[in-house]
Amino acid sequence: MPTFCANLTMLFTEYPLIERFGAAKDAGFDVVEILFPYDNPAQEMRSALIKHDLKMALINTPPPNWAGGDRGYAAIPNGEKRFQYDFKRTLRYAQLLKPTHIHIMAGRAKGAVARATFIENLKWAAMQAPKQSLTIEPINPTDIPGYFLHDFDQAAEILDAVDAPNVNLQFDAYHAHMITGDLPATWSRHGHRAVHIQIAGAPGRHEPDIGDIDCAGFFKQIDADGYKGFVSGEYHPKGRTVDGLEWVKL
Ligand SMILES: O=C(O)[C@@H](O)C(=O)CO
Numbered sequence: 058m059p060t061f062c063a064n065l066t067m068l069f070t071e072y073p074l075i076e077r078f079g080a081a082k083d084a085g086f087d088v089v090e091i092l093f094p095y096d097n098p099a100q101e102m103r104s105a106l107i108k109h110d111l112k113m114a115l116i117n118t119p120p121p122n123w124a125g126g127d128r129g130y131a132a133i134p135n136g137e138k139r140f141q142y143d144f145k146r147t148l149r150y151a152q153l154l155k156p157t158h159i160h161i162m163a164g165r166a167k168g169a170v171a172r173a174t175f176i177e178n179l180k181w182a183a184m185q186a187p188k189q190s191l192t193i194e195p196i197n198p199t200d201i202p203g204y205f206l207h208d209f210d211q212a213a214e215i216l217d218a219v220d221a222p223n224v225n226l227q228f229d230a231y232h233a234h235m236i237t238g239d240l241p242a243t244w245s246r247h248g249h250r251a252v253h254i255q256i257a258g259a260p261g262r263h264e265p266d267i268g269d270i271d272c273a274g275f276f277k278q279i280d281a282d283g284y285k286g287f288v289s290g291e292y293h294p295k296g297r298t299v300d301g302l303e304w305v306k307l
């Protein structure tokens with residue numbers, strides 16, 4: 058059975074962010090992740106992790122404001138300075154929160170120059186933080202139209218070009234289903250690159266066991282393939298978060 062993680066950006070939103078740590082622990086999670094922690098002081102979240110004996114699986118590079126605006130800068134031509142500034146800020150948060158992974162968001166862009174920019178920024182980040190696991194995540198075009206990294210084969214090609222041991226794939230099963238319509242086959246093709254998994258039901262992005270994804274089958278598949286990382290619930294609960302946690306028992 059995988060080690061499950063609660064995404065505190067989407068789960069337990071019944072509570073202010075800082076109270077979600079305790080709510081996740083009470084619901085049985087030992088691991089949490091936060092997409093964009095930058096609205097809260099890092100020290101406050103570190104204290105919450107310690108208080109509730111929780112581990113941080115992942116944080117993202119900015120955008121700092123998830124409510125709107127940019128979706129990252131790593132693939133934005135001429136955005137290198139902004140990317141580097143934000144990445145250093147992420148590393149300052151990481152010093153306190155000690156996330157297993159940092160997800161580097163590409164942003165909205167397309168074309169050869171964006172690809173080259175993304176690769177160069179990823180190489181730079183890999184050298185800045187050689188001991189930190191960094192991830193990239195293909196995101197489906199319905200959720201983020203125009204997002205540069207929108208396909209798993211594209212991600213594989215970019216990871217090969219970056220060729221850094223600490224830059225790997227964040228495999229979001231929800232995006233995989235939305236992009237390819239065939240989660241098991243996408244895992245078979247790309248799962249060996251995955252260091253972190255996220256999951257939601259599709260369509261709808263609600264609980265993983267609501268919709269077309271066979272999450273019990275997926276958990277069996279990743280277990281059989283020897284996946285040892287976390288599986289994070291990253292979805293919009295239909296009702297109260299605690300009422301929709303059957304999927305962690307599958
Ligand atoms: O899947 C997602 O949406 C997230 O993992 C993310 O990092 C930003 O959108």
Ligand SMILES: [Mg+2]
Nearest residue numbers: 194229255291
């Ligand atoms: Mg995701």
